[in-house]
Amino acid sequence: MLKNMYQKIQNNQRITSDEGLTLLQKTPLLELGELASIVRYRKNPKPQVTFVVDTNPNYTNVCTIDCIFCAFYRHPGEDGEYTYTVDHLIQQFKESAAKGVTTVLLQGGVNPNLPFDFYLELVRRTRKEVPEIYPHFFSVSEIVGMSEVSGLSIGEVLQQLWDAGMRSLPGGGAEILSDRVKKKISNKKETADLWIDVMRRAHKIGYKSTATMMYGHIETEEEIIEHLERIRSLQNETAGFTAFIPWSFKPGNTPLEKIIPHYASPTRYLQILALSRIYLDNFPHVQASWFSEGKKIGQVALHFGADDFGGTLLEENVHAAANYVSKTNTEEVIDIIRQAGFIPVQRTTLYEIVKVYGN
Amino acid sequence: MWSKINFNDIALIPIWQKLQRGERLSLEDGLILYKTNDLISLGKMAQYVQRQKNGDAVYFVLNQKIEHTNVCVLSCKFCDFAKKKGEAGAYEMSTNDILSKITPEIKEVHITGGMPHDWQWERYLEIVSSIHQKFPDADVKAYTAIEIDFFHKKFKMSIEEVLRQLKEAGLKTMPGGGAEVFSERVRRLLFNQKVGEKVWLDVHKTAHRMGIPTNATMLYGHIETIEERLIHLIKLREAQDETSGFLTFIPLAFQPGETGIKPRNEYTSAIDDLKTIAISRLMLDNFPHIKAYWVMLTEEVAAVALNFGADDMDGTVGEEHIAHDAGALSPMKLAKENLIKIIKDAGKIPVERDVFYNPLKIHGENLIGKIPYLNSVPIYHYLNSEDFKILPVTPRRLGVLFKQGTVVAGLISLIDYFEQEENLELMKWCIAARDQVQSVVLFSKYEWKNLAGKTIGVIDDTSTSVKLLEVILKKKYGVTASLERMKPNNYQNYSAVILIGDEALKNLKQSISGFEFRYDLATEWFDWQKLPFVFAVFAVSKGLSQDLKNLIQHSIKESLTKGKNNLEVIGSNHGRTLGYTSKETKEYLEGFNYVLGEREREAIEVFRNIVGSK
Structure with a gap:
């Protein structure tokens, strides 16, 4: 079995979903790592690892979707709820830009009290007042929320945001693209089909986006493959994804903690990462998620198919709410990449090179 | 065995051929292994050797670590555990304090501690014998070579006599601590009060000849060079050739904490940790086991190390003051279930063991x-x-x-x-x-x-x-x-x-x-x-x-x-x-x-x- 797979991957042939499942269930860790390396070096032949200097604030924690894997949100009117003004956020972005940040990954809450104009104004003013910063704003759930608040179609929402100056979307909110799973862990969120559909429309307008997967809760291995299969087919159609980012569910302070008390193991993470690199043969990049798996495993991930170390994430709130705190800075990211044996390269959101850090 | 490796670094190929011929690796081979960026191939080679030695088993033990006192006459630079008598935070445990820490399910009691100037020899013996008598299922692994040498000098008995009396009291094996790095240069700079290589090796070889198996360690990630690490491994390998008495090798990642020692990086990198595990497995061809000690490595890196040549995860430990005081990242306790899950996820068979690596319970x-x-x-x-x-x-x-x-x-x-x-x-x-x-x-x-x-x-x-x-x-x-x-x-x-x-x-x-x-x-x-x-x-x-x-x-x-x-x-x-x-x-x-x-x-x-x- 392994021998055939090896030949197939070396000959750049596509892996079927059955084969994907076999890789996930039966292939020893280092064999997967080896196969993933073949694909990684075909896609990104240089021994470089990219990263982006970014920050990940949240403009509101008000949310009505009630995902049981989330410890961050508050209901409208609940203690501890907050929503920042556009002025406040612009000021925050300016401070970040002064620290060298090039990308702001901004997400909610899906706050039903915010009008669509809030979002448009935020994008316009960001482009105008903080041009150093690239607005990598709003997950699919928020796009759907804007459509509901404004009565506009999803296509129209995306078009107006584009006209305001947005060019890319973060890939969050995908969790596991299977309606069975979504119904159980995020009943009020968009369906798997809708997530794909929003991304399709966005890519067709010209947006680039990432895709994510949050595993390690109630999904089956078949559903992991289903997730990968769905985004691989969409990428065939649109070529709009820049990178794939898997991470493991963090149970702290979430309702799901009662059922899933432990983090998925690092071995599992490396397997899933390597499988993703092999399976998603039409994705240019796969990111190591040092933030969710820890810096040590994030570093090891660079040998299991990842060619990107993600962002420096100067601010982050969602994992922090689950008592999972991890911090870094640009110097440390450069060190970590170097120690792993690669050349660190700072990039933009769209993978343009900012700076190569030689040895 | 699926032993095909797709090398990204062709410098590794001659080493792989040597391994397949069952030949011993040299210092130069070790340097090539440390230099490589081909982490996957290095891991696969280590795994090839590990499987020959231990199949797919990964061992752990329900153990309790006892540090009977932190009062110590030495002042080693890398240690922020030791205190002077009377200093704030100094403690000394009575035999009853120690016994109260042990529960009936414990299978291994690991005892090391500081070296106070005023304890009598009988007190050390009593710790061993009272545990042995009260908890016959718990094997006692006690006192590093440093402590044994201290007893020998302080109580004016030969090393053999010290060990003989301890064995009679119920000692089964000795831990491998205190080896640090076998280099006079490093010893002078970091722990000039410790015994150094010759005494350490003599104590262990003596124990082996008396039927007391022991472990060996290496403290890495401070100021030592890669060559010094490899020389350390080769010296251990030579000692093992003589006596065959070592059970396990445990590389210990240095924790700088408040020690004041400034290594190049705050913590050893995961890549260095995994390479060191793999290279230890490959260099120490005559050691039965390589341990990924999660307390020092972090649980995450130890888990990955199980695919890089390690076949032992130590155990539930109970308490770990030395590493923790210096800022180890791991939680204090790792439940047995968690260990079993980690080992299974790594694709291995969790095996509960005793101090001699006899399997007590197989989870597979x-x-x-x-x-x-x-x-x-x-x-x-x-x-x-x-x-x-x-x-x-x-x-x-x-x-x-x-x-x-x-x-x-x-x-x-x-x-x-x-x-x-x-x-x-x-x-x-x-x-x-x-x-x-x-x-x-x-x-x-x-x-x-x-x-x-x-x-x-x-x-x-x-x-x-x-x-x-x-x-x-x-x-x-x-x-x-x-x-x-x-x-x-x-x-x-x-x-x-x-x-x-x-x-x-x-x-x-x-x-x-x-x-x-x-x-x-x-x-x-x-x-x-x-x-x-x-x-x-x-x-x-x-x-x-x-x-x-x-x-x-x-x-x-x-x-x-x-x-x-x-x-x-x-x-x-x-x-x-x-x-x-x-x-x-x-x-x-x-x-x-x-x-x-x-x-x-x-x-x-x-x-x-x-x-x-x-």
Whole structure:
């Protein structure tokens, strides 16, 4: 079995979903790592690892979707709820830009009290007042929320945001693209089909986006493959994804903690990462998620198919709410990449090179 | 074994060829390994060696670490655990404090601590003896070489006498701490009050010769060079060549904490940690085990290390002051369930062990059992383990696991086969001795006929050999002696001892003083019956699917064919751990027949009739 797979991957042939499942269930860790390396070096032949200097604030924690894997949100009117003004956020972005940040990954809450104009104004003013910063704003759930608040179609929402100056979307909110799973862990969120559909429309307008997967809760291995299969087919159609980012569910302070008390193991993470690199043969990049798996495993991930170390994430709130705190800075990211044996390269959101850090 | 590696770094290829020939790696090889960025290939090489040694088993122990005091006369720069007497935070535990920390499920108590100037020798002995008496299931692993040397100087006793009294009090093994890095340069800079390499090695070798196995460590990630690390490993390897007394090597990632030592990086990188585990596995070809000590490495890196050459995760530990005070990232306690999950997720078999690595509980199913002796290597060496997991356990234990259904295929001791015959299907392989075996030996103070009325110690591992001994005594020599199961290394209490497998081979090399006579039981049998002797047969559970039976049949056949043509290669690594050269190993393996032929079947029936089973 392994021998055939090896030949197939070396000959750049596509892996079927059955084969994907076999890789996930039966292939020893280092064999997967080896196969993933073949694909990684075909896609990104240089021994470089990219990263982006970014920050990940949240403009509101008000949310009505009630995902049981989330410890961050508050209901409208609940203690501890907050929503920042556009002025406040612009000021925050300016401070970040002064620290060298090039990308702001901004997400909610899906706050039903915010009008669509809030979002448009935020994008316009960001482009105008903080041009150093690239607005990598709003997950699919928020796009759907804007459509509901404004009565506009999803296509129209995306078009107006584009006209305001947005060019890319973060890939969050995908969790596991299977309606069975979504119904159980995020009943009020968009369906798997809708997530794909929003991304399709966005890519067709010209947006680039990432895709994510949050595993390690109630999904089956078949559903992991289903997730990968769905985004691989969409990428065939649109070529709009820049990178794939898997991470493991963090149970702290979430309702799901009662059922899933432990983090998925690092071995599992490396397997899933390597499988993703092999399976998603039409994705240019796969990111190591040092933030969710820890810096040590994030570093090891660079040998299991990842060619990107993600962002420096100067601010982050969602994992922090689950008592999972991890911090870094640009110097440390450069060190970590170097120690792993690669050349660190700072990039933009769209993978343009900012700076190569030689040895 | 799927041993194809797609090297990204071609500098590794000559090293891989050496490993496949069973050759020892040099300092230069070690430097190439440390330099490589081809982490996956390095891991695969380490895993290749690890599987040969330990199959797919990963060990852990329900243990409790005791640090009886933090008061210490030394001031080592890398330690922020030690306090001076009277200083804030200084503590000294009474024997009762210590006993109160131990619970009945604990199987290993690990004792190390500071060295206060005013403790009496009896206090140290009492710690060991009181634990030993109150918790007989908890084996005591106590006192580093530094402490042993301290006792020797302070209480004016020889090292041997210190160890003898501790052993008598109940000490089973010694931990490997205090080795740091064997380099005078580093010692002068960081721990000039510690004993250094010569004393450390002398204490351990002395312990080994007295039947006390020990561990070894290396503290890395401070100011040492890569070359100094490799020299450290090579020195340990040479010591192990002499005594074969080391059980486990434990690389310890340095935790800077408040020590004031400024290493290049705050913590060792995960890549350095994994490389060090893998390179230790490859360089220390004569060490049975490599430990990924999660308290120092973090739970996450230790988990990954299980695929990079480590086969031991230490244990539940209980409390870990030294590493924790210096800022180790791990939580204080790792529940047993968590360890089992980590090991399973790594694709390995979780094995709860005792201090000597005897398996106490196996958390797995559908396993293939492997007798972990040199003589079974030809059957298993080239076995592809992509399709099944291999568990090394001694014959007697394997019989029990077959019965429980944990093990579904493998070599089974002949006596156990007799007992479970109706549930088992015989395959056409076995381990049979022609006219001598070398590794089933009665070491005796007397000749056969003078053993009448004496007590013979029986190593706990044996199932068939003890029966063979019984019939030889009774029916060949007409002698009645009592047989008694004994704990390892307790030989002097008996008039004779029967040892099997690696333990017999080791003792043939090193001889046991006072045991003048050595009888090879296969020779005794051959002279008596003019037949080979079958010690174990290869069997599978009848309930196994035909597909799996065929797969096993096919895989073993392939492995054995290849193995028989490469005897000088496949056993050399294993042989080295027993002090055997490649040539001696080859000669030993040539003495066996692995195919169950007519003569072997006849021998089985003759033995069956004599022992009267069925």
